[in-house]
Each structure stands twice: as C-alpha cells, then as structure tokens.
Amino acid sequence: MFKNRLLKIMIIILLALTLIGALTLVLYTQFFDEASAHEEQTIDDILRLSVETDEIITNLYTNHIIRAQFVIELDSMKARNEFEKRDFQVENLIIQELSDMKESDFRGSDGIRQIEEQLRLRVNEIMQDGEVVNVYMNQRVIQ
Incomplete structure (x- = not known):
C-alpha cells in the first residue's frame, strides 16, 4: 500500500514538472519571437543585407533607352550570398x-x-x- 501511494505521488510530481517545463518553453518561444519581430532593423543591418546591381542600360517597349540601377534588400546573409x-x-x-x-510607366x-x-516578386521566384x-x-x- 505504501509503495503504490509513493508511486502515484512520484508520477504526479513528474507530470507537474513536465507540464511546467513545456509551459515555460512555449512562453519563452512566444515572447522571444515577439521581441525579434518588433525589433527594427538598423541602417547598418539593411546595408549589410543589400546588394547594388550594376548599371543596366536597355531599350523600353517604346524605343526609349533607360539607364537604371537598383538596390535589392534581402532577408538574410544566406539570401545575399x-x-x-x-x-x-x-x-x-x-x-x-x-x-x-513604356516611358509612361516610370x-x-x-x-x-x-x-x-x-x-x-520576379526575383523571389528564382x-x-x-x-x-x-x-x-x-x-x-530615360532618353
């Protein structure tokens, strides 16, 4: 009778500790995700994750010529590479x-x-x- 009661108490304590651990893990990940989601990127972070294209010269549909250059901001260093x-x-x-x-599109x-x-959208496709x-x-x- 004593062993059976001791076993029940031990199982209850283990279940309680497991639940507390699981709850702690869930709460920690939720607050950690919210904190990182609300952080604003600094300009240094944006520059580190940005790539400047070469100057591109091409014809538009209306036979005008455009010379353009773009800066592309990516979400991670892996994406930048x-x-x-x-x-x-x-x-x-x-x-x-x-x-x-057409020239009017600009x-x-x-x-x-x-x-x-x-x-x-087009670059994200590749x-x-x-x-x-x-x-x-x-x-x-545009000329």
Whole structure:
C-alpha cells in the first residue's frame, strides 16, 4: 500500500514538472519571437543585407533607352550570398521587365513603386535560400 501511494505521488510530481517545463518553453518561444519581430532593423543591418546591381542600360517597349540601377534588400546573409551568385539571372529579369515597359510607366512615385514591387516578386521566384524584402530604384535616366 505504501509503495503504490509513493508511486502515484512520484508520477504526479513528474507530470507537474513536465507540464511546467513545456509551459515555460512555449512562453519563452512566444515572447522571444515577439521581441525579434518588433525589433527594427538598423541602417547598418539593411546595408549589410543589400546588394547594388550594376548599371543596366536597355531599350523600353517604346524605343526609349533607360539607364537604371537598383538596390535589392534581402532577408538574410544566406539570401545575399545566393543573390550574388544569381546576379546574371537577376539582371536578365530586370532587362526583361524593363523591356516590356513604356516611358509612361516610370511617371510618378506610384509607377516606380509598382516597378519595384514587380521586380521583387520576379526575383523571389528564382530565390531558394531566402527572399527579397525590398527593391529600391537607385537611379534612372530615360532618353
């Protein structure tokens, strides 16, 4: 009778410790994820995770010539390394996208934002080890 009661108490204590440990782990991961999600990136972090493309010169759909350069912000160093290896593919995608555009597509900030978003989506299609967070048009000249 004594052994049976002792065994029950020991099982209850082990279950209680297991539940406390599981609860602690869940709460810690939840608060840790929230803290990292709310942290703003510093400009140094953004620069470290950004890649500037070479200057690209190509014809637009309307036979105008555009000279443009972009800064691509990535989400991790692993993504940045992959992006640097894929630079020829990215430049090809940019040329394809620019070749389908008209001079009027570059008018106003809404047009530029739309182009940046379109390029972000297209580059993310080829990325495997991360993703593009933002695309910034660094310079553009249309002739």
